[in-house]
Amino acid sequence: MRWFRQYGILSLAVIFAFLLGSLGGDIPFSYSKEDMESVAKKVGTTTEAFYTTGSNQVYYQIELNLRTLDEIIEMVEEAEDFKTVMDPMVEKLEKLTISYERIAAFQPQIEEELRRKVKELQDLLRISKGQIRILEDEKLKLEEELQGLSLEQDEEARNIRERSLEMQIEFKTKEIRIWEEFLSLENKIYETVRDADRTISKFLLVLSENAKVYRGALEVVKLQRDINSLANFMNLQHFSDELISTWQDLQYLVELLTQEVNKLPAF
Amino acid sequence: MVLNMEEEKEKHKRIKWWWLVLVGGMIFFFLFWGSRGWERFSPPRTWSDVAILTKEIEEKGRELNQILQEKLQLIPEGENSEGR
Numbered sequence: 159m160r161w162f163r164q165y166g167i168l169s170l171a172v173i174f175a176f177l178l179g180s181l182g183g184d185i186p187f188s189y190s191k192e193d194m195e196s197v198a199k200k201v202g203t204t205t206e207a208f209y210t211t212g213s214n215q216v217y218y219q220i221e222l223n224l225r226t227l228d229e230i231i232e233m234v235e236e237a238e239d240f241k242t243v244m245d246p247m248v249e250k251l252e253k254l255t256i257s258y259e260r261i262a263a264f265q266p267q268i269e270e271e272l273r274r275k276v277k278e279l280q281d282l283l284r285i286s287k288g289q290i291r292i293l294e295d296e297k298l299k300l301e302e303e304l305q306g307l308s309l310e311q312d313e314e315a316r317n318i319r320e321r322s323l324e325m326q327i328e329f330k331t332k333e334i335r336i337w338e339e340f341l342s343l344e345n346k347i348y349e350t351v352r353d354a355d356r357t358i359s360k361f362l363l364v365l366s367e368n369a370k371v372y373r374g375a376l377e378v379v380k381l382q383r384d385i386n387s388l389a390n391f392m393n394l395q396h397f398s399d400e401l402i403s404t405w406q407d408l409q410y411l412v413e414l415l416t417q418e419v420n421k422l423p424a425f
Numbered sequence: 426m427v428l429n430m431e432e433e434k435e436k437h438k439r440i441k442w443w444w445l446v447l448v449g450g451m452i453f454f455f456l457f458w459g460s461r462g463w464e465r466f467s468p469p470r471t472w473s474d475v476a477i478l479t480k481e482i483e484e485k486g487r488e489l490n491q492i493l494q495e496k497l498q499l500i501p502e503g504e505n506s507e508g509r
Contacts, residue, residue: 210469217470220478227485234492358472361479406473 193289194340195419201282201344202412208275208351209408212268216365219257226254248379255376258369265362272355279348286341290334297330340418347411354408 230250237243304323310316 209471209473213470213472213475217475217478220475220482224478224482224485227482227489231485231489231492234489234496237496240496354472361472361476365479 191419194337197282197286197344198340198415198419201279201347201415204275204278204282205347205351205408205412208272208279209354211271211275212264215264216261216268216362219261223254223257226250226257244379248376251372251376251379255369255372258365258372261362262366262369265366268362269359272358276348276352276355279351283341283344283348286337286344290337290341293330293334293337297327297334300327300330336418340415343411343415343418347408347415350408350411 230247233243233247233250300323304320304327307316307320307323310319
């Protein structure tokens with residue numbers, strides 16, 4: 159009997175805790191400073207992850223190409239007769255071509271990963287939008303409650319409730335405004351990342367096309383042993399400038415987004 | 426005499442260990458370098474870094490083009506193509 163009582167109490171406690179937990183699920187989500195902080199942190203890490211997705215592999219290949227180009231320049235500068243350096247130059251050009259072809263091979267996977275990061279940012283944007291919508295609903299409920307106060311008989315109680323509701327509405331409005339500013343910054347980051355995604359895709363396309371140009375030049379050099387065909391480089395300047403400034407913009411925006419969190423009081 | 430031999434053995438043993446550590450270290454270093462493990466400790470490169478490097482490539486490409494053009498001018502016409 160004692161055993162039954164002990165386990166009975168324990169079971170009741172578990173059931174009560176379970177019920178309390180399920181009740182907690184119905185309580186609206188708390189839109190505290192921590193929530194905004196968490197979204198800001200996720201936006202920051204996703205943006206950083208976006209700007210480093212696949213870049214290491216491409217960086218290594220380009221670094222390799224830079225060294226190869228240096229070797230070619232040194233070779234050409236020191237050469238008294240082109241015929242003597244033609245074979246090692248073809249070898250270096252082949253190395254350069256293979257490296258660009260490797261970058262071209264990375265392209266689909268990198269682009270897929272970049273799209274995934276853009277999607278993650280889009281989801282985070284949706285979370286912030288959802289939070290604003292819920293806050294607006296809460297504000298609307300408070301306003302309705304305020305309007306319904308006219309039916310209250312007790313004047314003193316009505317005044318106290320009125321003042322309290324007005325303050326709550328004011329806080330809610332402020333909270334919504336801060337979340338809207340946050341959303342606007344988040345949106346700017348998303349748009350910048352989306353533009354950067356397009357630029358990186360174009361950049362990768364140029365590098366892939368470079369691989370084809372190099373392969374073509376290599377075939378001609380191999381066939382004709384003609385140095386004119388070596389002087390064949392594509393212009394990457396425009397995309398490079400765009401990508402450099404984008405990262406600076408993004409870093410600045412993420413910094414602003416983190417600062418926005420501090421505007422919200424801790425609830 | 427026995428003691429000397431023992432000491433000698435001990436000395437050889439110690440040297441063997443040092444050799445083992447040295448060779449092991451070298452193998453580790455080559456494997457680490459070969460697998461580009463050092464990259465784990467360096468900060469990840471951003472697309473901005475890639476773009477900066479690409480600009481350098483572009484400059485080098487221009488430099489090479491210029492050198493090639495200069496060299497080409499020094500070669501009498503018709504001699505720059507060997508043909509096969």
